[in-house]
Amino acid sequence: MKVKEVADLTGISVRTLHHYDEIGLLVPDEVTESGYRIYSSENLETLQQILFFKELGFPLKKINEIISSPTFDRKEALELHRRMLLEKRKRLDQMIETVEKTIQHTKGEIEMSQKEKFEGFDFSHNPYEEEARKLYGDKAVDEANKKAAGMTQDMQERFNDLYRRLADVRHTAPDSKEAQEAIGEWYILLNEFGSYSLDAFKGLGQLYIDDERFTKNIDKFGEGLAVFMRDAMAVYADTRKK
Structure with missing residues (x-):
């Protein structure tokens, strides 16, 4: 199946599937000379495993560690x-x-x-x-927990870096190339730590405005950032559902 067919089948965006390929989480078995990704039945079985783990709240890094383990069954x-x-x-x-x-x-x-x-x-x-x-085994889990604990500050910094990048482009149109590229990275980052459909992503953007706690925290990076993110997230979601 081509990447668009897999996206339609599973409800995952093409961009997310591309991201899974880039980080080595789900690499398609074949890439045509034209650059089209072709997913095999085995790839789809792996994707199912990934989505099961995501449904249970696993971050992508931990999922990758588990399914890449030689002992994975x-x-x-x-x-x-x-x-x-x-x-x-x-x-x-x-x-x-x-x-x-x-x-x-x-x-x-x-x-x-x-x-x-x-x-x-x-x-x-x-x-x-x-x-x-x-x-x-205990050793594998202890090592995974150690990595997770050590990554906490790094994770927060990744969020902060992206907030700052979004703040830099908040005066552009929400549907501009710069805004959509940055908000696309936001969508991918959120899905590393949770599971967001396009509708949920759009709804989250609205929550940034409806809940003043979100608005206050986001606007620390730049006045009006929460409103800009809501609008850019809505554009991102709507254009990818068509």
């Missing part, structure tokens, strides 16, 4: 995904129940104990780490 990974997603569903179901009870409590329909108000919240353990230690 696809079947074991699928079992891991299944267990984690079931656990995630269980926690979400519990939290939904807590929210519903809290609504009833707010209306005066029921009484809630202090303990009931916090059912479903659990920050005591990392289920991925526990499973990963079983699959990949």
Whole structure:
């Protein structure tokens, strides 16, 4: 399949697939003489794994480490995904129940104990780490955690650098080449640490204005930056959905 076909199939942007290729996360099995990327069935299986890990909140760097490991086993990974997603569903179901009870409590329909108000919240353990230690061993996980801890400041600096670059072009039109190139990098960077569809990306831009906390923090890099980013993000999302 060509890159546009893969994008249409999965809902991932062509630019994101290009980025995955550039960082070595998902390299197509074939590139034609004309420069077209051709993805094989095996590539699509790898992409599925990547998206499963992203759904569970894994950053791209950690996903790359896992699927590139000589000990990586696809079947074991699928079992891991299944267990984690079931656990995630269980926690979400519990939290939904807590929210519903809290609504009833707010209306005066029921009484809630202090303990009931916090059912479903659990920050005591990392289920991925526990499973990963079983699959990949303590040493591999400890090394991955060490890298992640060491990258925290670097990650923040990457965000700050891009904020500063966006601030430099904030006086241009949101649909200008400079603005769209910079906001495209913002989209890619966000998707390294989460999972944003084009619609979610556009919605996030609106949140930068609707929530004054976002506006205040973003505008520290330049007055009017939050509004500019919202408009540029909307253009970026809308043009790539056509």
